Amino acid sequence: xxxxxxxxxxxxxxxxxxxxxxxxxxxxxxxxxxxxxxxxxxxxxxxxxxxxxxxxxxxxxxxxxxxxxxxxxxxxxxxxxxxxxxxxxxxxxxxxxxxxxxxxxxxxxxxxxxxxxxxxxxxxxxxxxxxxx
Numbered sequence: 164x165x166x167x168x169x170x171x172x173x174x175x176x177x178x179x180x181x182x183x184x185x186x187x188x189x190x191x192x193x194x195x196x197x198x199x200x201x202x203x204x205x206x207x208x209x210x211x212x213x214x215x216x217x218x219x220x221x222x223x224x225x226x227x228x229x230x231x232x233x234x235x236x237x238x239x240x241x242x243x244x245x246x247x248x249x250x251x252x253x254x255x256x257x258x259x260x261x262x263x264x265x266x267x268x269x270x271x272x273x274x275x276x277x278x279x280x281x282x283x284x285x286x287x288x289x290x291x292x293x294x295x296x
Contacts, residue, residue: 176214179207182207202242209235213231220285239265239266239269246259
């Protein structure tokens with residue numbers, strides 16, 4: 164497995180853990196908004212499914228993963244607009260920064276899925292370099 168793919172799996176796992184913490188916080192509060200919760204559940208599920216597809220090299224699901232990440236990114240961008248109302252509070256500002264970083268990361272992640280290094284490793288065409296590592 165290329166080092167860059169390991170880094171992607173690590174970042175996805177960190178995002179999963181943060182999304183779980185945010186979901187816990189949303190459900191503890193009784194006045195949480197449903198769309199914010201939906202965005203976090205979608206992010207959690209998207210990162211989890213992406214990690215599973217990458218770890219198990221599910222080649223038929225590669226195109227599905229790219230489409231799924233596109234939807235997750237759009238939902239996170241919508242979430243960013245919703246939480247903009249709390250921009251002047253510390254927790255709102257931190258939530259906006261986190262969501263913006265997640266959106267930028269998801270765009271980069273989709274780009275990485277199209278990269279030559281990932282695609283050759285995922286499809287399995289580059290067996291010689293894999294045996295050397």
